[in-house]
Amino acid sequence: MSDQPLLEVSGLKQHYPITQGLLNRQVGTVKAVDGIDIQVRAGETVGIVGESGCGKSTTVRSILQLEEPTDGTVLFKGEPVTSFEQEKLKKFRRSVQLIFQDPDSSFDPRMTIGESIAEPLIIHGMRNTDKHRSIAMNLLDRVGLSTNDVDRYPHEFSGGQKQRIALARALATNPSLIVADEPVSALDVSIQANVLSLLEDLQAEFGIGILIISHNMGVIREVCDRVNVMYLGEIVESGPVERIFESPAHPYTTALLDSVPSPDPDTKTGSVQLSGEVPDPSDPPTGCRFHTRCPAVIQPDDYDFEQSAWRAVLDLRIHLRKHGINREAVLEFVGESGNSLDGMNTTKIKNAIRNEFGIPERIGDSTAEQILDQALESIIAGNQESAQKQLRNEFSTVCEQKHPSLSTVETDRNVACLLHDGQQVTxxxxxxxxxxxxxxxxxxxxxxxxxxxx
Incomplete structure (x- = not known):
């Protein structure tokens, strides 16, 4: 494996303006990709993993210049792709081929698979039709299909076979790098294994670099040498697959790994629960973007709660700020709708709100319990602004105040988390x-x- 990166991405950003009105006045920005670094070497497979909507596919489109990046540099074999003229960009795309996620929609149903495999050759200047056919048949044989399939149409093949054909098409121009965007997500598990094994075999034969995009940690572990974990447009952890799977450093990575089913019936998974939903990239949280969902979010200096209790209190505070509490719905739920404030069973109402957010009966600190109780009283009285202020003043976290940078925690291992920040560790x-x-x-x-x- 070469030490010189085949592909080197630095500070890549892809922002989309949000416009409004007849004059298309910009009122906001969607930060789909927000300053990421990636390297891929020849003969190496590098993964980008994360939930849907985290910016993985946008990263691919930006790297391939299908969309012009907002900022950052993309070097291919040491040359800046972003400054390529049309002719040089075409040569770059010949060297970098893409495998699409959906094998059904990535083929023209009116073209035979032989014609589809040969299409990149035609685009890049090869006019000899006999040679097209010969190359297509050779590639079909290499990906485990019959050379007699060259004249058949896409609808005659299964999903797994179509993805093999897509791989054959990607190899047609003899690329140095293949970018595979969720290449097996639409396939059955048994077929996934066959396609991934084929990808590894062809990489070993041709020495190509592979950048694979996936939300499936099992796929990443199977084929990748290194992995970049992505959340809301940022890389939060990167490093060798073996080390990250053995000892994840970022809580988000831990949650992704915990979601992978285990074949051992005695091994329990799903113990790491993420709160809430993925935030809107047009309005990302302040500080660490994961703090609104993080199960290991740092507690205030003055307290030492059970972590689950602290997470639950923070969930209440965040929900109150973003959406408010539907007071009438709560009162109706507990059977107190229509009663005056003096006649309400406030303990019953408080317990209902606690149960909704998973806050235990006692959170383990008398001062904190008193503040929380006062905030719940304010919610019941209809003064949610006062409740927000009380919770914000008492239950704040450094994770919402300080943005963690991606820093080295050990050789070839980077993580963006305040739990690994030197000052915070101390x-x-x-x-x-x-x-x-x-x-x-x-x-x-x-x-x-x-x-x-x-």
Whole structure:
């Protein structure tokens, strides 16, 4: 494997303006891809993984210059693709081929598969029709289909066979790099394995680099050497597949890995639960973009809750800010609709709100419990603005204030998470030490410093 990157992407951004009115006045921006770095070497398979809507496919379109990036550089064999003239761009696209996600819609139903495989050859200047046919038949044989299939039409093949044909078409121009956008997501599991195995065999034979886009961590583990985990337009973790699967450093990566089914019936998965929904890329959260869903979001300095309780309180606060609480619906649900405030069973209403957000009966700290209770009282009284202020002042997190940068945590391993930020690690350690001393002091095992001074 070469040390020189075949493809090198730095600071890539793809922003789309949101316009309004007759004059198309820009009122916002969708940050579909927001400053990512990717490298692919010859003979290497690199993955980009993440939920639907995180910007994976937009990244591919921007790299291939199907859409002009807003910012950033794309180098192919050391040359800047973004500055290519038309002729050089055409040569670049000959060297970089794309496998589409849906094998049914990626073929013209009026063309035979031989014609479809030969179409890139025609576009790039090869006019000899006999040679077209010979190359198409050779490629069909290489991907495990019969050379006699060359005159058949796409509707005569299964989904897995069509994806093999798509791979044959991608190989027609002898590319250096193949970009595969969800190449097996539309196929049955058994067929997925066959296509992925074929992709690996052809890579070993031709020495091509592969950039594969997927939401399936199982696929990534099967074929990739390195992986980039993407969330809301940003890379949050990158590194060798083996290390990331063995010890994920980012909570989002942990959640993705936990979603992969295990063949062992004694192994439990699905224990990592993400709150809420993927935020709108036109209005991403401040600080860490994952903090609105993160199960490991950092707690306030003064508290040490059960993490699940802290996450639940933060969910209430975020929901109150973004959507508010439908007070009338809550009152109707608990049978208090129409009653005056003095006549309401406020404890019943508070418990209903707690249950909705998974907040336990007690959150483990008397001061925090008092603030939360006051906020719930404000919600019941219809003063949601006051409740927001109370929760914001008491239950804030550094994760919503500071944006983590992608930094190296070990050799060839990068992560964007404040849990791995040097200052924050020190701060968390000091907090844990303070809490431990307080626990010991309260238990009467060791006298605290205040006791010695008395």
């Amino acid at each position: 701060k968390l350690a000091q907090k844990q030490e303070t809490i431990a001393r307080r626990v010991v002091r309260n238990a009467g095992g060791v006298k605290g410093e205040d006791s010695f001074s008395q």
